[in-house]
Amino acid sequence: MSLAIVIALPLAFLAGFALQRGNICAVAAVREGVEEGDWRRFAALLECAAWALLGLLLAAAFGWMPLREWPAQPSLVLAMLGGVLFGAGALVNGACAMGTIGRLGAGELALLAMPAGFMLGAVGAAELGARAGRATTAAFAGPAFSLLLAALCVFVLFRAWTALRAAPSAMALKAAIVAPRWPPALAMAVIAIANVALLLLIFSWPYTTLLVDLARGSAMDVALRLALAVVLVLGAGAGSATAGRFSWRAPDLRAVTSCFGGGVLMGLGGALIPGGNDALVLIGLPLLQPSALAAYAAMTAAIALGFWLRRQRTV
Numbered sequence: 001m002s003l004a005i006v007i008a009l010p011l012a013f014l015a016g017f018a019l020q021r022g023n024i025c026a027v028a029a030v031r032e033g034v035e036e037g038d039w040r041r042f043a044a045l046l047e048c049a050a051w052a053l054l055g056l057l058l059a060a061a062f063g064w065m066p067l068r069e070w071p072a073q074p075s076l077v078l079a080m081l082g083g084v085l086f087g088a089g090a091l092v093n094g095a096c097a098m099g100t101i102g103r104l105g106a107g108e109l110a111l112l113a114m115p116a117g118f119m120l121g122a123v124g125a126a127e128l129g130a131r132a133g134r135a136t137t138a139a140f141a142g143p144a145f146s147l148l149l150a151a152l153c154v155f156v157l158f159r160a161w162t163a164l165r166a167a168p169s170a171m172a173l174k175a176a177i178v179a180p181r182w183p184p185a186l187a188m189a190v191i192a193i194a195n196v197a198l199l200l201l202i203f204s205w206p207y208t209t210l211l212v213d214l215a216r217g218s219a220m221d222v223a224l225r226l227a228l229a230v231v232l233v234l235g236a237g238a239g240s241a242t243a244g245r246f247s248w249r250a251p252d253l254r255a256v257t258s259c260f261g262g263g264v265l266m267g268l269g270g271a272l273i274p275g276g277n278d279a280l281v282l283i284g285l286p287l288l289q290p291s292a293l294a295a296y297a298a299m300t301a302a303i304a305l306g307f308w309l310r311r312q313r314t315v
Contacts, residue, residue, distance in 0.1 A: 022187020
């Protein structure tokens with residue numbers, strides 16, 4: 001077993017554990033924003049991308065992943081279409097790519113239908129997805145990049161200031177870590193750190209990226225990436241079990257149908273992005289890809305519109 005595998009598997013487990021403890025899910029985050037006016041959980045998802053960007057810039061500074069090796073973005077139009085399809089699918093599924101892992105880890109077996117549907121959708125969009133994946137220009141140069149770096153520095157200083165103001169004692173910090181629920185910002189910071197390390201070891205580690213690659217017949221390191229996906233679920237299971245929330249829930253036909261149908265739409269969208277919202281937050285947004293920003297905005301808008309329409313029907 002190589003050193004990379006020895007390091008990568010515990011990192012995937014940690015990411016799954018933090019994902020479960022923080023109840024991380026874009027669908028749940030947008031629902032809270034639309035129905036309750038609370039966008040803090042959604043902001044934590046964007047913070048994850050900011051921390052991941054900081055880690056990637058440090059990696060570039062040390063020569064571990066030079067900027068020239070960062071991939072360029074796919075078509076903006078197809079990425080936005082993919083974001084809308086993915087958001088609609090996540091709404092039908094009841095969870096995004098991250099939320100699916102969290103709920104699977106909690107014992108909801110119906111969510112197993114989502115990856116199966118995702119693969120079917122990705123196969124159906126493989127031709128378009130291949131064109132979407134043909135890079136245009138990269139997005140990490142020029143004045144916009146300088147402005148974003150300045151904003152990142154302000155964000156880091158702000159987080160450092162708030163952490164110093166809170167100044168939790170060692171006992172309070174330990175209590176927060178072992179608590180059954182983590183603040184979303186803490187969970188996403190842990191996921192971001194694990195993600196950057198995983199990107200340096202196995203760049204295309206998110207499981208939705210693996211599913212898209214398999215649909216295109218271009219997957220590499222399949223066994224390792226599949227193992228990372230399994231360990232990610234096991235980490236989520238451990239996070240659920242140690243919080244006293246794990247419970248096997250047998251699937252019913254309606255739930256399986258929703259998860260499978262949602263997965264098909266998510267796979268169609270994921271082939272155009274390419275990947276899923278996990279790949280967007282963990283790879284696309286930290287790499288400053290305009291297509292990732294467009295896709296994530298389109299995905300969020302689709303989910304928000306769905307909840308808004310649902311709310312109007314109940315008024």
